[in-house]
Amino acid sequence: MDTTIERHTIAVLVDNEPGVLARVIGLFSGRGYNIESLTVAEVERDRGLSRITIVTSGTPMIIEQIKAQLSRLVPVHKVRDLTEEGPHIERELALVKVAGMGDKRIEALRIADIFKAVVLDATLSSFVFELTGTSDDLDRFIELMRQLGLVELSRTGAVAMSRGSEGL
Numbered sequence: 001m002d003t004t005i006e007r008h009t010i011a012v013l014v015d016n017e018p019g020v021l022a023r024v025i026g027l028f029s030g031r032g033y034n035i036e037s038l039t040v041a042e043v044e045r046d047r048g049l050s051r052i053t054i055v056t057s058g059t060p061m062i063i064e065q066i067k068a069q070l071s072r073l074v075p076v077h078k079v080r081d082l083t084e085e086g087p088h089i090e091r092e093l094a095l096v097k098v099a100g101m102g103d104k105r106i107e108a109l110r111i112a113d114i115f116k117a118v119v120l121d122a123t124l125s126s127f128v129f130e131l132t133g134t135s136d137d138l139d140r141f142i143e144l145m146r147q148l149g150l151v152e153l154s155r156t157g158a159v160a161m162s163r164g165s166e167g168l
Helices: 020-031 060-072 102-114 135-146
Strands: 006-015 035-044 049-058 076-081 088-099 118-122 126-133 150-155 159-162
Touching: 006 020, 006 060, 006 159, 020 035, 020 049, 020 060, 049 060, 060 076, 088 135, 102 126, 102 135, 126 135, 135 150
Parallel strands: none
Antiparallel strands: 006 049, 006 076, 035 049, 088 126, 088 150, 088 159, 118 126
16 A cells, blocks of 8 residues: 655536535545645636635545545536646745845845746835745745745645646
8 A cells, every 4th residue: 555645736626606615625624634725716607617726635545535525526527636637737826025124125126036026015124025936936935035034925825727728
């Protein structure tokens, strides 16, 4: 039995109705599965559909159980394991507030430029940066900003899509 813990990104197409997200989350919490990241938004208003992107970790057996149990939920139309299917695009958005004066301020702007972060707000003593990229990119940027005066952080969680011509 394989006990290797793997990180998987799972896309789920569901009815956009009250209680669906609670049922999906309940499936995870009721069985002790961890959700590393969760995003949800309406994707087809005329058909009343939302897309949930879940990043979770577990052994291959646990990942298979998660997908099977998600597929059995009544409001779920489709479940796809983007990690298993192969190449996919995954992005996350972060808002990062950094306070600092003098050299730290200049260094924060220099690093933001390298990471292609956008300055959304600037005062004489702080900046709010917007950064989009992989979770690893965001982690590296945030770690550098911690050393310069990180004040506040907000992250969206991962959104993902398979490459190629097939859709969810």
